[in-house]
């Protein structure tokens with residue numbers, strides 16, 4: 299047998315194994331949500347356990363300079379489009395970023411912000427975000443580590459104190475729809491009336507493959523919790539925010555099937 303057919307056989311075997319794994323992920327019973335929450339907490343606070351961690355947490359060192367810069371630049375462009383369409387102030391005021399990671403969005407949003415609140419479950423990521431911000435602007439930064447099991451604590455004493463709440467590349471890594479709802483409710487509490495939440499989620503389509511399944515957090519973290527586009531629109535309203543605009547990015551430099559929502563808190 300020549301080398302070429304051997305390589306072809308190996309490629310087919312790998313593809314079939316991956317298809318089988320995906321099918322098995324969908325047919326086996328899902329683990330209890332508590333276990334997925336434990337896995338998520340262990341993953342994001344255990345920086346040294348996975349060589350891909352800095353990439354998954356969107357650190358400059360993990361994504362590489364070009365991808366890291368593009369994340370913030372693309373998000374700011376979508377946000378500016380929403381802000382213009384909704385006739386919002388030209389600058390974002392007090393900004394809270396939920397799940398700031400290594401600061402890719404922070405360096406784009408903070409320079410024109412009045413204050414930047416960097417929220418994450420990972421103390422390492424918050425420190426890295428603050429470090430990156432220190433290199434680009436002197437906007438006051440408030441680091442805020444949250445307990446994955448008690449996101450509500452982050453809003454205590456900060457009710458109606460923020461103008462802009464951003465949450466990007468985070469919804470998909472949350473363990474369950476209930477976790478997403480809790481964070482949207484936190485956004486509603488933290489925002490001033492008239493404030494905006496800018497939230498991204500990974501959408502699923504009629505194709506079953508990108509749908510969420512809960513097995514092996516580290517292997518499938520970017521598809522933990524996905525939604526139908528209309529489903530997420532309704533869910534945000536259930537959590538007290540008013541969905542105003544949505545735009546889709548079927549594919550970008552990192553992944554596929556992203557929907558961005560502009561959600562406002564009613565002025566009362």
Ligand SMILES: C[S@@+](CC[C@H](N)C(=O)[O-])C[C@H]1O[C@@H](n2cnc3c(N)ncnc32)[C@H](O)[C@@H]1O
Pocket residue numbers: 338342354355356369396397398399400401402403417418419420423444446449465466467468471472
């Ligand atoms: C894929 S990174 C995205 C980082 C950043 N938002 C970006 O767009 O570059 C996901 C981040 O969400 C954080 N995270 C995961 N679960 C979270 C939770 N329940 N609450 C807050 N942050 C969370 C992780 O620690 C990680 O920093």
